[in-house]
Amino acid sequence: MITLVRIELLKLRTTPAVYVALALAFFLTVASVLTTILLAGQPGTSPVGSVDNVSHVLSIGVVTSFSMLILGVMLTAGEDRHRTSLSTYLAEPRRGRVLVAKLVTAALVGAIGGAVTFGLDLAIALPVYAARGVHHLPVDITSLWIGTTLLTACFGLLGVALGALTRNTVAAIIGSLVWAAVIELAVLQPLFPALAKWLPTGAAVSLTTATDHSGLLPPALAALVLVGWAAIVALLAGRITLRRELR
Numbered sequence: 001m002i003t004l005v006r007i008e009l010l011k012l013r014t015t016p017a018v019y020v021a022l023a024l025a026f027f028l029t030v031a032s033v034l035t036t037i038l039l040a041g042q043p044g045t046s047p048v049g050s051v052d053n054v055s056h057v058l059s060i061g062v063v064t065s066f067s068m069l070i071l072g073v074m075l076t077a078g079e080d081r082h083r084t085s086l087s088t089y090l091a092e093p094r095r096g097r098v099l100v101a102k103l104v105t106a107a108l109v110g111a112i113g114g115a116v117t118f119g120l121d122l123a124i125a126l127p128v129y130a131a132r133g134v135h136h137l138p139v140d141i142t143s144l145w146i147g148t149t150l151l152t153a154c155f156g157l158l159g160v161a162l163g164a165l166t167r168n169t170v171a172a173i174i175g176s177l178v179w180a181a182v183i184e185l186a187v188l189q190p191l192f193p194a195l196a197k198w199l200p201t202g203a204a205v206s207l208t209t210a211t212d213h214s215g216l217l218p219p220a221l222a223a224l225v226l227v228g229w230a231a232i233v234a235l236l237a238g239r240i241t242l243r244r245e246l247r
Contacts, residue, residue: 004101005108008075012109017074021067025117028063033124037132049134051210057125058139061148061208064117065155066177068110072159073172075102099164099241103234106156114152118145139210143219147207150223157230158200161237200229 012018036057040048047053076099122141129137162172180201188196196202197217206222217225 005104008105025063025067029121037128051138054137054139055210058144059208060121061151064114064152068152068156069159072106072156073163076160076163077167077169077172102160106160107153110153110156111149114149118148151204151207154226154230161233164237
């Protein structure tokens with residue numbers, strides 16, 4: 001299993017899309033931090049250094065999680081599309097083990113990517129806030145850091161599982177974006193908020209929100225819910241993968 005994980009990590013290091021995703025995440029992080037802090041206090045925005053303002057600056061989970069979800073999809077559906085998985089299956093014909101290796105790889109890379117990106121966000125935000133006279137951030141930074149790390153790892157797992165289920169890169173990515181942005185946020189959140197908070201995006205919002213959690217799950221419970229969703233989808237993908245292997 002360790003060897004399979006190393007192979008998957010090597011594949012990621014030699015995949016240009018990984019560096020594109022990292023560059024995009026870096027650019028969006030820097031742009032979001034600077035614009036949110038420098039424009040704070042303008043009409044329609046929160047005061048600089050307020051809880052709402054700082055929460056928005058540090059809520060980078062959307063960028064990191066969906067970047068990792070896309071990479072997770074590429075680990076499975078992308079390889080099926082380009083037939084690059086054939087060499088892996090020749091070395092390890094048991095597809096279930098290969099899927100587990102991809103899941104472990106996605107979770108590991110997602111956790112590291114989420115933690116590092118949040119650290120970058122914080123490293124940029126602190127001196128910019130200090131330049132504007134804010135020397136204390138009124139939020140629980142540790143909780144947000146852990147939440148972002150866990151969120152990104154779980155979305156990496158979801159990406160791998162969705163890619164394995166669909167075996168279609170475009171369908172998996174567009175389907176997940178439609179589910180999160182349209183079904184959960186645009187439809188279920190305003191109409192059925194009591195249900196929406198138990199779904200993956202609702203749990204993700206709870207983990208990366210430093211403001212009032214009324215209407216949201218407590219962070220600890222949200223973490224369990226998100227891990228549960230990732231585990232359910234991963235188990236479903238594993239079951240489908242094993243059925244394909246027996247054909």
